[in-house]
Amino acid sequence: MPEQMMKRYAAMTEAALDRYVPQEEGYAGRLTDACRYSLLGGGKRLRPALLLEFYRLCGGAPEDALPFACGLEMIHTYSLIHDDLPCMDNDDYRRGRLSNHKVYGEAVATLAGDALLNRAFEIMLSQTAVPTERAVAAAAYIGRCSGVFGMIGGQIEDLLLEGKAPSERELLQMISKKTGALLRAACVGGCLLAGAPQEKLEAAEQYADTLGMAFQIRDDLLDVIGDSAALGKATGSDAAKQKSTFVSLCGQEECQRRVDDLTVRAVRAAGAFEGNGFLTALARQLARRDH
Amino acid sequence: MPEQMMKRYAAMTEAALDRYVPQEEGYAGRLTDACRYSLLGGGKRLRPALLLEFYRLCGGAPEDALPFACGLEMIHTYSLIHDDLPCMDNDDYRRGRLSNHKVYGEAVATLAGDALLNRAFEIMLSQTAVPTERAVAAAAYIGRCSGVFGMIGGQIEDLLLEGKAPSERELLQMISKKTGALLRAACVGGCLLAGAPQEKLEAAEQYADTLGMAFQIRDDLLDVIGDSAALGKATGSDAAKQKSTFVSLCGQEECQRRVDDLTVRAVRAAGAFEGNGFLTALARQLARRDH
Numbered sequence: 304m305p306e307q308m309m310k311r312y313a314a315m316t317e318a319a320l321d322r323y324v325p326q327e328e329g330y331a332g333r334l335t336d337a338c339r340y341s342l343l344g345g346g347k348r349l350r351p352a353l354l355l356e357f358y359r360l361c362g363g364a365p366e367d368a369l370p371f372a373c374g375l376e377m378i379h380t381y382s383l384i385h386d387d388l389p390c391m392d393n394d395d396y397r398r399g400r401l402s403n404h405k406v407y408g409e410a411v412a413t414l415a416g417d418a419l420l421n422r423a424f425e426i427m428l429s430q431t432a433v434p435t436e437r438a439v440a441a442a443a444y445i446g447r448c449s450g451v452f453g454m455i456g457g458q459i460e461d462l463l464l465e466g467k468a469p470s471e472r473e474l475l476q477m478i479s480k481k482t483g484a485l486l487r488a489a490c491v492g493g494c495l496l497a498g499a500p501q502e503k504l505e506a507a508e509q510y511a512d513t514l515g516m517a518f519q520i521r522d523d524l525l526d527v528i529g530d531s532a533a534l535g536k537a538t539g540s541d542a543a544k545q546k547s548t549f550v551s552l553c554g555q556e557e558c559q560r561r562v563d564d565l566t567v568r569a570v571r572a573a574g575a576f577e578g579n580g581f582l583t584a585l586a587r588q589l590a591r592r593d594h
Numbered sequence: 595m596p597e598q599m600m601k602r603y604a605a606m607t608e609a610a611l612d613r614y615v616p617q618e619e620g621y622a623g624r625l626t627d628a629c630r631y632s633l634l635g636g637g638k639r640l641r642p643a644l645l646l647e648f649y650r651l652c653g654g655a656p657e658d659a660l661p662f663a664c665g666l667e668m669i670h671t672y673s674l675i676h677d678d679l680p681c682m683d684n685d686d687y688r689r690g691r692l693s694n695h696k697v698y699g700e701a702v703a704t705l706a707g708d709a710l711l712n713r714a715f716e717i718m719l720s721q722t723a724v725p726t727e728r729a730v731a732a733a734a735y736i737g738r739c740s741g742v743f744g745m746i747g748g749q750i751e752d753l754l755l756e757g758k759a760p761s762e763r764e765l766l767q768m769i770s771k772k773t774g775a776l777l778r779a780a781c782v783g784g785c786l787l788a789g790a791p792q793e794k795l796e797a798a799e800q801y802a803d804t805l806g807m808a809f810q811i812r813d814d815l816l817d818v819i820g821d822s823a824a825l826g827k828a829t830g831s832d833a834a835k836q837k838s839t840f841v842s843l844c845g846q847e848e849c850q851r852r853v854d855d856l857t858v859r860a861v862r863a864a865g866a867f868e869g870n871g872f873l874t875a876l877a878r879q880l881a882r883r884d885h
Contacts, residue, residue: 331742334750338742385708390700409681410753413704417676418746420708424715425737428730435726439719446716451622451629455709459625462701 305584312352312365316376317343319369323426324377324419337407337415338422342380345398350375350489352585357493357507360576367432368496371441374423375489378449381419384412386458396537420449433496441496448488457481469547475516483515506575510582513572517565518589523548524558525593533594566590596875603643603656607667608634610660614717615668615710628698628706629713633671636689641666641780643876648784648798651867658723659787662732665714666780669740672710675703677749687828711740724787732787739779748772760838766807774806797866801873804863808856809880814839815849816884824885857881 320342327335351372358368387394387402388409395405404412427442447453457480464477490511494503523541527550531538541548549558566586573582611633618626642663649659678685678693679700686696695703718733738744748771755768781802785794816825817832818841832839840849857877864873 327742330751330754331747333754334742334746381708385704388704390704411750413676413679413681414746414750414753416708417672417711418742420711421737421741421746425734425741428734428737435730439726439730443716443719446712446719450712450716451618451625451709455625455705455712456622459702459705460621462705463621463624 305581305588308356308581309348309352309585312355312372313348315355315365315369316348316351316372319373320376323370323373324422333407333411334415334418337403337411338419340406341384341397341403341415342377342419344400346376346380348376350379350485353486353489353511354493354496356581357490357576358497359493360578360582361494361497361499361503363433363497368493370426370430371438371445371492371496372489374427374442375445375485375492377419377423377426378445378454378488379485381416381423382449382454382458384416384419388412391462434498437496437498441492444495445488445492448484448492453480453484453488457484465544465546467547471552474547474549474552478516478519479512482519483512486515486518487511503575506572509572510569510586513565513569514586514589517562517569517586520549520558520562520565521590521592523550524555524562526550527555529593562590596872596879599647599872600639600643600876603646603663604639606646606656606660607639607642607663610664611667614661614664615713624698624702625706625709628694628702629710631697632675632688632694632706633668633710635691637667637671639667641670641776644777644780644802645784645787647872648781648867649788651869651873652785652788652790652794654724654788659784661717661721662729662736662783662787663780665718665733666736666776666783668710668714668717669736669745669779670776672707672714673740673745673749675707675710679703682753725789728787728789732783735786736779736783739775739783744771744775744779748775756835756837758838762843765838765840765843769807769810770803773810774803777806777809778802794866797863800863801860801877804856804860805877805880808853808860808877811840811849811853811856812881812883814841815846815853817841818846820884853881 324335324338324342326332326339354372354375355365355368359365383397384403386392387397388404394402396402403415407415424442424446427438427445430438449455457477460477461481464473469477487508490507491504494507525534526538526541526548529538569586570583573579573586576582615626615629615633617623617630645663645666646656646659650656674688675694677683678688679695685693687693694706698706715733715737718729718736721729740746748768751768752772755764778799781798782795785798814832817829817839820829822829860877861874864870864877867873
């Protein structure tokens with residue numbers, strides 16, 4: 304059941320992304336090629352699915368929330384393109400394919416990232432199916448989650464922590480921003496868009512935070528114990544870069560124990576929503592994922 | 595009079611920018627340092643002044659439009675930071691100071707640009723002094739002007755035209771997007787924010803387009819005939835890069851003739867607004883500026 308729902312949400316999202324970032328002609332075509340290469344080149348579509356599902360659980364029709372689900376996916380994608388640049392993580396591969404700048408060059412990749420971030424807000428602001436006040440509340444919340452106090456704040460911490468030996472607290476804070484913030488944007492953003500009351504917003508935030516942390520610890524684990532073919536990327540990259548991770552700090556067993564504990568807490572938070580089968584199944588699935 | 599007004603608008607804008615992008619502590623401090631270095635490091639504040647003035651001419655109190663004036667300046671600043679990067683124009687200096695990546699490194703400069711673009715929308719969306727419908731209309735318009743169909747579209751054209759011999763038409767189109775679009779965002783955005791009628795929007799667009807083109811041609815001229823001390827940057831950079839400009843296409847005399855002609859048309863467009871002294875004086879001043 305969760306796989307089917309996930310596929311349905313992913314298909315809706317991909318069809319809408321294709322419409323929102325169309326292929327242009329002429330010189331702009333080079334830019335939209337680059338945007339579409341990364342945007343439509345796979346990915347779990349986890350953030351859009353969460354936004355659409357929380358919107359649905361709060362009484363909305365998922366179709367109406369697509370501009371926000373897609374806006375969030377554009378923000379996620381731009382951050383990956385810029386993260387992969389030589390001056391940042393310098394990664395040649397992403398999801399088993401060449402990274403954006405390896406195909407289009409650094410200049411186009413930089414602009415493609417900029418264009419996707421810009422387009423994300425443009426699309427969210429052109430939204431008409433939702434009352435304007437709610438749309439603005441959701442877009443402003445997403446903006447806060449993706450900025451200095453959220454994702455970008457996490458990116459700079461990640462950058463400046465490299466080569467140092469961060470404490471567990473520093474690592475937790477960095478991840479809560481770098482990956483956690485956009486998951487919060489998805490879960491809480493979906494609720495805001497539907498005009499949900501405060502207690503739902505808090506439960507959505509709780510679900511996002513526990514799911515996000517479990518997701519990241521599992522990610523660190525997979526970099527050690529995972530299969531590079533299943534993952535679509537090389538394993539052992541954290542160790543090669545001497546990056547501190549939860550595995551290097553706590554060991555493998557303690558990591559999986561924490562993933563399981565966080566998953567229990569995510570399932571508990573999902574209890575605030577009636578018909579939460581997708582949320583609970585998703586949390587359990589991510590805790591054991593192998594890619 | 596226009597100098598005084600310009601100074602007043604610039605002072606208002608700079609005080610607000612200082613509030614909207616505060617100095618953070620810890621690792622995020624490195625990022626806000628980089629943002630503030632470029633954002634508060636001078637500049638004409640032309641776009642904010644135009645947005646505030648058009649808002650005023652349409653009946654609003656300039657203070658209420660500050661989040662949009664500042665959002666626009668953040669978008670302008672992020673584009674300069676990314677434009678200066680080694681993979682783009684590779685400029686070491688900007689406004690007589692080291693460019694952002696020369697001070698903070700490429701990774702931080704890339705993220706600082708991202709953060710400013712993100713913050714721009716966050717600030718515009720948190721705006722409360724203007725009815726929500728108008729705020730959304732203005733922010734969506736600004737987003738369209740700064741994206742693939744506007745500024746970023748112009749940046750990619752500029753990039754892909756380098757080393758080629760663009761026709762005058764290609765050059766005009768590139769500039770209308772790369773510099774013109776954000777001036778349109780300022781002039782039309784100010785009117786949209788004030789809920790101005792269609793004929794005012796059209797006059798504002800006309801003013802922006804003629805002023806923007808005059809500004810760019812004068813810029814090309816200054817790169818040939820200007821004084822590098824007054825400009826705060828080296829002259830002759832276009833020729834050194836074998837970049838096609840209006841001067842290389844039409845010659846110096848024809849260029850100044852066009853600047854003067856465009857200025858007459860800008861002044862005519864300003865006629866749609868009562869109390870347009872600032873607009874007409876500004877257009878005339880830019881036509882003869884030496885920095």
